[in-house]
Amino acid sequence: MKNINWSLVSTHVILIIGVIFMSLPVWVAFATSTHSAENIIRNGLQFWPGTDFLKTYNEVLFVEGGVMKAVLGTTMLKNSLILGLGFAIGKVIISMLAAYAIVYFRFRLANFLFWIIFMTLLLPLEVRIIPSFEVVASLGLLDTHTGLIVPLIASATGTFFFRQFFRSVPDELLEAAKLDGATPWGFFIDILVPLSKTMIAAILIIMFVVGWNQYLWPLIMTTKEENYTLVIGIKQIYQVLAEGGELPQYQKAFALTILATLPPVLVVLIFQNWFVKGLVESEK
Amino acid sequence: MAKVELKNVRKTYGNGAEAVKGVDMTIKHGEFIVYVGPSGCGKSTLLRMIAGLESVTEGDVLIDDTLINGVTPAERDVAMVFQNYALYPHMTVRGNMSYGLKNRGMNKKDIAGKVDEAAKMLRIFDFLDRQPHELSGGQRQRVAMGRAIVREPKVFLFDEPLSNLDAKLRVQMRIEIKRLQRRMDVTSIYVTHDQTEAMTLADRLAVINDGQIEQMGAPIELYNNPSTLFVASFIGSPQINLLPVHFDGHYLNTGNVQLNGFSNLPESTDLVLGIRPDDLRIDNNGALSLRVDLVEQHGADNLIYGEALGCGSSVENEPMEICLKAGQELIPDLETELSLAFDTNKAMIFERESGKRLV
Amino acid sequence: MKRVQFQHSSIPYLFVAPQIIIIFVFFLWPAAQAIYQSFLLEDAFGLSSQFVWFRNYTDTILSASWLQAAGFTMVFSAIVTFLSLSIALLLAVKANQVIQGARTYKTTLMWAYAIAPPVAGLMGNLMFNPLIGDLYKFLNSIGWDFDHKLDSFDASFVVILIAVWKQVSVNFIFFLSGLQGIPNSVSEAAMMDCKSPIRRFWTITFPLLAPTTFFLMVINITYAFFETFGIIDTTTRGAPGGATNTLVFKVFQDGFRGADLGGSSAQSVVLMLIVLALTIVQFRFIERKVHY
Numbered sequence: 045m046k047n048i049n050w051s052l053v054s055t056h057v058i059l060i061i062g063v064i065f066m067s068l069p070v071w072v073a074f075a076t077s078t079h080s081a082e083n084i085i086r087n088g089l090q091f092w093p094g095t096d097f098l099k100t101y102n103e104v105l106f107v108e109g110g111v112m113k114a115v116l117g118t119t120m121l122k123n124s125l126i127l128g129l130g131f132a133i134g135k136v137i138i139s140m141l142a143a144y145a146i147v148y149f150r151f152r153l154a155n156f157l158f159w160i161i162f163m164t165l166l167l168p169l170e171v172r173i174i175p176s177f178e179v180v181a182s183l184g185l186l187d188t189h190t191g192l193i194v195p196l197i198a199s200a201t202g203t204f205f206f207r208q209f210f211r212s213v214p215d216e217l218l219e220a221a222k223l224d225g226a227t228p229w230g231f232f233i234d235i236l237v238p239l240s241k242t243m244i245a246a247i248l249i250i251m252f253v254v255g256w257n258q259y260l261w262p263l264i265m266t267t268k269e270e271n272y273t274l275v276i277g278i279k280q281i282y283q284v285l286a287e288g289g290e291l292p293q294y295q296k297a298f299a300l301t302i303l304a305t306l307p308p309v310l311v312v313l314i315f316q317n318w319f320v321k322g323l324v325e326s327e328k
Numbered sequence: 329m330a331k332v333e334l335k336n337v338r339k340t341y342g343n344g345a346e347a348v349k350g351v352d353m354t355i356k357h358g359e360f361i362v363y364v365g366p367s368g369c370g371k372s373t374l375l376r377m378i379a380g381l382e383s384v385t386e387g388d389v390l391i392d393d394t395l396i397n398g399v400t401p402a403e404r405d406v407a408m409v410f411q412n413y414a415l416y417p418h419m420t421v422r423g424n425m426s427y428g429l430k431n432r433g434m435n436k437k438d439i440a441g442k443v444d445e446a447a448k449m450l451r452i453f454d455f456l457d458r459q460p461h462e463l464s465g466g467q468r469q470r471v472a473m474g475r476a477i478v479r480e481p482k483v484f485l486f487d488e489p490l491s492n493l494d495a496k497l498r499v500q501m502r503i504e505i506k507r508l509q510r511r512m513d514v515t516s517i518y519v520t521h522d523q524t525e526a527m528t529l530a531d532r533l534a535v536i537n538d539g540q541i542e543q544m545g546a547p548i549e550l551y552n553n554p555s556t557l558f559v560a561s562f563i564g565s566p567q568i569n570l571l572p573v574h575f576d577g578h579y580l581n582t583g584n585v586q587l588n589g590f591s592n593l594p595e596s597t598d599l600v601l602g603i604r605p606d607d608l609r610i611d612n613n614g615a616l617s618l619r620v621d622l623v624e625q626h627g628a629d630n631l632i633y634g635e636a637l638g639c640g641s642s643v644e645n646e647p648m649e650i651c652l653k654a655g656q657e658l659i660p661d662l663e664t665e666l667s668l669a670f671d672t673n674k675a676m677i678f679e680r681e682s683g684k685r686l687v
Numbered sequence: 688m689k690r691v692q693f694q695h696s697s698i699p700y701l702f703v704a705p706q707i708i709i710i711f712v713f714f715l716w717p718a719a720q721a722i723y724q725s726f727l728l729e730d731a732f733g734l735s736s737q738f739v740w741f742r743n744y745t746d747t748i749l750s751a752s753w754l755q756a757a758g759f760t761m762v763f764s765a766i767v768t769f770l771s772l773s774i775a776l777l778l779a780v781k782a783n784q785v786i787q788g789a790r791t792y793k794t795t796l797m798w799a800y801a802i803a804p805p806v807a808g809l810m811g812n813l814m815f816n817p818l819i820g821d822l823y824k825f826l827n828s829i830g831w832d833f834d835h836k837l838d839s840f841d842a843s844f845v846v847i848l849i850a851v852w853k854q855v856s857v858n859f860i861f862f863l864s865g866l867q868g869i870p871n872s873v874s875e876a877a878m879m880d881c882k883s884p885i886r887r888f889w890t891i892t893f894p895l896l897a898p899t900t901f902f903l904m905v906i907n908i909t910y911a912f913f914e915t916f917g918i919i920d921t922t923t924r925g926a927p928g929g930a931t932n933t934l935v936f937k938v939f940q941d942g943f944r945g946a947d948l949g950g951s952s953a954q955s956v957v958l959m960l961i962v963l964a965l966t967i968v969q970f971r972f973i974e975r976k977v978h979y
Contacts, residue, residue: 379879380878380879381875381878381879400878400882401875401878401879402878402879402880402881402882403882406879407879408875408876408879410872410875410876411872412870412872413872414870414872414873414875414876415873415876416873416876416877416891417873417895418894418895418897427877427880427881427890428879428880428881431880431881431882431883431886475876475880479880
């Protein structure tokens with residue numbers, strides 16, 4: 045080519061810088077996690093992977109006391125999974141049911157109940173954190189999966205999303221179903237839910253990430269180490285490192301961050317299209 | 329007012345698809361040229377290459393003898409009216425029409441003057457302060473034209489501007505566009521797939537098929553003297569009747585029917601006889617026989633469709649359908665058999681394989 | 688509303704019940720508690736409490752530490768919002784312009800969405816670690832006497848950087864989608880009307896992105912107010928001396944660490960009012976969004 049398209053070159057340069065900016069920290073975290081603690085302390089953060097990959101990750105995941113006193117990496121992984129999946133599935137079910145009622149039924153308290161749901165937007169967790177803790181404690185749900193998941197799932201975002209979607213479904217569908225003798229429950233299960241498959245997938249993916257990444261609530265209501273999620277484990281690492289003592293196990297800290305990040309990132313990458321669709325649709 | 333030249337222009341896409349396969353033409357200043365052809369034939373691509381919205385893979389595009397291949401759209405001094413109008417949604421009508429002039433550094437007073445003048449010409453003066461979403465399709469169309477007019481460009485480009493309008497509006501706008509162009513005397517290139525628009529608007533018409541120009545000339549010339557089978561069947565409504573025929577040395581044979589009056593035709597080749605519906609007439613001694621199947625009454629004329637009895641057909645096992653154009657008085661009953669004749673010098677003979685016109 | 692609906696009296700209530708019940712138990716009841724507690728003052732042993740009307744509010748809101756946190760939160764939100772929106776917009780515009788590698792760029796710029804704020808915080812923390820952190824060493828080597836444990840500007844720098852980093856992905860996704868929503872023909876018409884690509888961007892593209900931009904502004908401000916808790920908790924913890932305290936972090940600190948239930952609840956209520964204001968603004972303006 046005689047003439048180099050400089051504007052195209054500069055576009056790619058900007059994009060590449062952006063990619064480096066966004067990816068470098070994680071790459072460094074990974075690379076560093078595969079070195080020994082002594083190496084890290086002596087030479088700082090690493091850009092190239094070392095030799096301790098299996099050793100470190102094995103310790104973190106499978107060895108008791110590998111990261112914290114009582115809990116295995118795999119246990120935390122399990123807790124995170126339960127939280128992520130439970131949150132996502134719970135949210136989808138609850139929101140779909142509520143949205144269905146609001147959109148497809150004419151009943152007296154419809155408007156009032158809709159506004160109640162709407163109110164939850166005004167009450168993010170941070171604003172009701174202490175009394176929520178007290179309520180959960182009084183119900184005996186501290187340190188339980190139920191107590192972890194349920195208080196989070198009833199916020200309005202999911203309901204709004206499905207409400208929007210249901211409103212876009214043609215009226216004729218319900219008319220045809222009525223003529224065919226469908227009951228409200230039948231219409232929901234046999235027609236509406238299959239129709240919503242892509243939307244459900246999109247919301248499940250987003251909510252899995254949101255649930256997995258929960259921090260404040262699990263931090264407060266899990267008191268025993270064996271109930272920690274991976275993300276909470278991060279916090280504890282921080283404590284340990286900050287308090288010092290013996291040789292700081294930086295490689296394990298990084299390994300844990302990689303583990304805490306991997307599943308949601310994989311989900312987002314593999315289901316990229318659904319994920320973006322769900323995110324963008326919920327804007328409307 | 330400008331001369332536009334295309335020299336062996338080609339467009340090939342990255343995946344190898346050839347949209348335009350070597351087009352040459354010279355458009356004189358002030359001419360209204362129409363590109364017509366079926367969907368996907370490359371006519372829009374050609375237009376967009378002149379606009380600068382598509383790159384030219386090979387060949388030259390010149391405006392007023394200046395090569396513009398690498399020139400950006402805004403610097404070519406051409407204006408385009410898009411099929412879906414492409415108005416700027418966030419600006420008023422006045423804003424839409426002023427934008428191009430503002431960017432060219434014209435001062436506010438001059439811009440306002442030109443916008444007002446164009447708006448009056450197009451009868452959108454009362455809408456100047458409205459936004460596109462408050463206007464009807466026809467009004468938006470006129471704003472799109474206004475935006476092009478105020479620029480006073482060297483060339484007007486139209487990309488199927490009337491396709492999204494209802495039938496009646498289309499006819500109205502067609503006439504307005506023709507009048508406007510004549511008044512402004514600007515070289516114009518207009519793309520459409522509608523042959524009626526093409527015939528009525530063009531000073532010269534280019535029929536494009538599969539990336540190449542089949543024939544270019546005055547509309548009536550293409551109607552009377554199509555040079556290929558494609559042009560003959562594309563131009564003219566209702567469509568020309570086409571019968572598959574063979575020449576045996578004396579007669580033209582189709583099925584059981586023999587037609588007189590032809591000579592000097594190749595003998596062992598597939599040929600096609602083309603005769604327009606309005607060139608057929610009722611004649612008791614006629615060689616063709618039409619069994620009436622459907623009568624369309626269009627008001628002043630009737631179109632009579634039916635099977636050409638005994639004739640060979642272009643589709644296996646299906647009857648040969650032909651059409652006769654007659655006055656409103658002729659309303660034959662179904663199943664009636666009409667005897668038809670035609671003037672041999674109105675008939676056209678094409679080679680089936682190549683589409684070339686022989687007679 | 689839908690034209691066609693079911694007319695059943697009890698079924699809808701059944702469908703809506705799960706969500707409503709959870710909302711009552713875990714949203715409304717605790718919120719009411721928070722409001723109630725904000726009017727109380729507990730004694731040192733938590734044995735009795737006294738109704739003190741608005742004293743908690745005045746004590747907290749007018750306290751130096753709350754005002755400091757409020758000030759920081761405002762500044763922090765503004766900077767984080769502005770920076771992460773700008774960077775994301777630039778990247779989205781560029782990503783929209785390339786054809787080769789577009790998908791790869793999209794993927795790599797988008798995936799950071801999946802990282803939890805505290806995880807990002809910890810990574811940042813380690814990168815600024817005086818012992819092993821390259822960023823720490825780098826900044827000191829270019830003459831910046833960097834110490835985020837002691838200097839409030841440096842601490843803010845760290846927290847802002849991490850918060851921006853994390854948020855770029857979300858904004859990028861929305862901006863890209865917004866850009867792709869602009870009809871091609873409008874962009875082409877602009878190409879014919881305007882020579883300068885930069886001018887075209889500011890007069891045509893950016894105005895047409897206004898709804899998206901506005902939506903993102905609200906999302907980002909909410910993010911900066913609340914979700915950045917995770918970042919702060921794993922990095923500066925409000926240090927030094929409360930300089931990087933956000934309002935939400937302070938609620939947590941005063942409530943769980945400081946055991947000041949009354950004061951913490953009062954702060955919660957104030958936060959609630961701020962969210963209310965934000966939501967009103969969002970809904971008012973979103974109506975206008977359905978413009979073009």
